[in-house]
Amino acid sequence: MPDFIPTSVLDGTHIKDDFMSNSAVADASVGELRWEMTTIGNASTPSYVAAQNGVLRVTTAGTANGDGEAFTLHPDHLVLAGSDQIVRTRVRYPSVAGNQLAGNNFRIGFSNSVTATEPSVGVWIDSDAGVLSFDTASTNGDRTKAVARISTLTSGTTMVLDTWHDLELRFSGVNANGGPALVDLYVDDEHAGQIDCLLGAAETMECSIVHWQDSGGAATLELDIDYYEAWLPRN
16 A cells, blocks of 8 residues: 555556536536536535635535535446555535534545435445544445544544544455455544455445535535545556
8 A cells, every 4th residue: 555646547546636626516517527416405505615725615505404415426437446445535514604513414435325325335434413434335244433532533533613634544455355355544644443345346336425414404514625535556
């Protein structure tokens, strides 16, 4: 596993979006990768935050419980064969009027779901009102692990409002099904745990960012994404 991500296509596929280009409107052209948008409940509003580095802000509609948005690339295009993949992101729950952790959820990584429902295939980082965990899902079995004892998180488990958090999944080894054997999560450069992965080499998913609210009613809740990055070694 490299300590840095090579950028040559000879080494692998580098997927990255710093959200510095294109209009964040409902025209499937968000970011330099032109993420496809899928409405969950009532449509969220994406926008860009004025900053030195690109920041995508996703704001739920505030109409009803379950409102949100999914951003995905090429559906059913990605498989994870072998080891040494990386997916990472930098996110925060911004301190703006009305925003809160309660009911404010996201799922970022690789998955086959464009709803708030847990994917049947994928590997992702999950936030349930700021409480972090990470998951792998496969037809061969699912695994999940709650984050604990991270010094930058409240009680070691929960994101802090208006604070950027760096999240990174690293894949290693090869399981009996041809996919990665182990998945490690790092939160703010601290190791947050490891789970085994049962993904098969032919199970398909896509790069995915999902944000929704389950406050129980109408709520306008926001998430900021600084960047999304993945690296897949060339086999």
